[in-house]
Amino acid sequence: MKFWGYRRIDGRIGVRNHVLVFPTVICASAVAQRISTEVPGTVWVTHAHGCGHLGEEKEHMIRVMSGFCGNPNAAGVLLVGLGCELITPELIAEELGKTGQRVETVGIQRLGGTTEAVARGKKLAENLLKEAGAAQREPVDVSELIIGTHCGGSDTLSGLTANPALGFACDLLVNAGATVMISETAEMLGAEHVLERWAINDEVRRRIWAITSTAEANFKSMGVDIRGTEPSPGNVDGGLTTLEEKSLGSIRKGGTSPIVQVVKYAERPSKKGLVIMDGPAHDIVSNTGMIAAGAQVIAFTTGRGTPVGSPIAPVIKISSNSIVYHSMRDNIDINAGAILDGDESIQSVGEQVFKEIIDVASGKLTRAEVLGHHEFAIHAIGPTV
């Protein structure tokens, strides 16, 4: 099966053709935002990182930033830095250069302040935009897709409708040779034994136990009851009673294919098929990590309703019930609640989700894109020095 995508120099396929203005350090955020705002057609992010990282977290931040900027959905990237930060535009540009991606850099101190940096950045961003405009979609095989999955603002129905329907679509994708990622390690606690059964070999099995036991030990070390945060107050209102219940519903969204690999947060999978990314359940942090790992599309189920999107990747919303579908009609792409109404089955909604993923990968806009949602957040793993 084919979809229409942009083939990049390194052979990977983009489903969007963005020019991204990205600050490598928080101090460059306002300049990055100004440049992007003054060059319509570009997208931007801000974040709180880029300085004060130590040891493993430094490597982690470089992997996240270069992975996100290097996602094939970004045709070109303008990196904006201050000049005295730990993670400089030049450092990330060097990583991105390996993929052949078009990259430019701006340094605020080097250029003599905000006004000059914005002026220089605008010129560079305009050029990147012109160059990106030359790219054309071509038919490419579905096996080139990496789909990130997430469930956010879940209710009990998420595990009965939207997650199994998305899981059905994910099984179709994996059968067609694509890669599907599930993450949210906290929401594997209580469901490890099920994931273990799906693991393709002992190494994957061992990694599943390693990431879940590390996550649980971290939570326990805080000396508090995880309930109240997982499940969240909204989850509990929606009927989710325990983390175990949430987990058993959550893991259904990736389908039932063999789990072929466990990767770190923002680490690109080296295998095709169903992959686990070790990452937080926080919606935006999770999406950012999967996009940095190479996901071109995010399929996102919700019971309570959430509007989130991404600056560079389409996020498809699938509601678990018809009430939220109608009350947040602007934000939801597909209603799996129709399964409960007796109008649809898990299989029929699953097929609808699969088709939507192919259409969106070929250029159809998601609700989150139409509404301009571009949330972005990076997982911090160490103390700020």
Place this chain on the structure above:
Amino acid sequence: MVPQSAIIVDAKDNVATALRPLEQGTSVHLETEDKSLDIVLRQAVPMGHKFALKDIEPGEPIIKYGETIGRATRKIMKGEHTHVHNVEGLRGRGDR
């Protein structure tokens, strides 16, 4: 197809999930692969919330998806709303 009012996910489960808001006193008809049963609700059960299919003793596991999702913190009567007030999770508990 007539919309169901509640669902038992797995035949091993001892709770069902309400698929729409259900009033106290409602008699809910449920079916699994091997049995059918009628449960009278002891309280109103909001959409998405669970109720017990049988009497559950304190400490007994709560089963949904055919798996343990927690345990009863007190006796739960058949037809009773089964949620955070009478069930606790056992994972990620740094409080003990």
